[in-house]
Amino acid sequence: MRAAILHAVGNDKLDIRDDVTLAPVGPADVRVRIKATGVCHSDLSAMTGVLPQPVPLVLGHEGAGEVVEVGEHVTSLKPGDHVVINWRPGCQECDLCLGGQPYLCIKYVVEAFSKGNFRFGGDGATAYGMAGCGTWAEEIVVPWQGAIKIDEDVSWEAAALIGCGITTGVGAAINTAKVRPGSTVAVIGCGGVGLSVIQGARLSGARTILAIDPLESKHELAKKVGATHAVTPEQVPDALNELTAGAGFDYGFEVVGKAATIQSAWQITRQGGDVVVVGAGAVDDMVSISAFSLLFEGKNLLSSLYGEADVRHAFPYFAKLHKAGKLDLESMISARIRLSDLNDAVAALRGGEVLRQIVVMD
Structure with a gap:
């Protein structure tokens, strides 16, 4: 499959290649075919080292797609479900998660630095996913907590925006403040x-x-x-x-x-x-x-980290607000692009003029 890989922190160009594969789906994992993914300023921060990430790195954390495979222990999702990617999944077992602050759980944040789900090149070198995701790829493997089901009548572009920018910003206003x-x-x-x-x-x-x-x-x-x-x-x-x-x-x-x-x-x-x-x-x-x-x-x-949201409830709620005309997501999309356009998209993001560029997968 295709994916955009950052080989070293500080590089200003991504390696967009088509020989990328995925690690097998674990018992508690899901495999998602990405349909749309945003180009967020945090992706640029990962490239420059402001947000520390392991390399080689498949960038992208704001995305939505369709479940194509689930692990044997996964009961909450099935192939064909439409999901928004949750880049800060909570384990749902620690004191923070049980106390209503799953956005502060670091179990999968730590795991993302040691577990790379992408393979590339003739020798099958490992690449990591940004925030454990890596949505600048055609498919990803994430823990089941990292994929939140939403209604099928929500557009892929809107669903992707809900995955980071909307939840972070709207949540800051209504949850934190x-x-x-x-x-x-x-x-x-x-x-x-x-x-x-x-x-x-x-x-x-x-x-x-x-x-x-x-x-x-x-x-x-x-x-x-x-x-x-x-x-x-x-x-x-x-x-x-x-x-x-x-x-x-x-x-x-x-x-x-x-x-x-x-x-x-x-x-x-x-x-x-x-x-x-x-x-x-x-x-x-x-x-x-x-x-x-x-x-x-x-x-x-x-x-306000991730809008202090419990995304299990926030993602579907924001989708309903959008469908009701209360959240304007369309106006926030400055361009729809392809995966092959990502280097140009990153350059435009550096310039500061663009808002959200959305990669729509072929």
């Missing part, structure tokens, strides 16, 4: 996840949603999916005064993954407000907040 009706929200970064945060704030009934992005080309779409205002970083002080009388926003979301923008989110959030970090940053990018302001400004600094 629990945005209150009538509140004020600022969102720094208007990529796919940032637009999803905006949609989550709109669904929650926020009265003011300020989209902040240096690229004015993204402002119109931000307003289309729910932002009431959109500005560049240089225009933030005026917007802060106009929209909050200088007091700051009830919620400040950072969806870039940089210390500087986390501090910006802190600065534009009111006393007692919530600062929510959604962007995935580098391990050595340190955030500095004074101990004085941390206490006396009463702000809550929150992280």
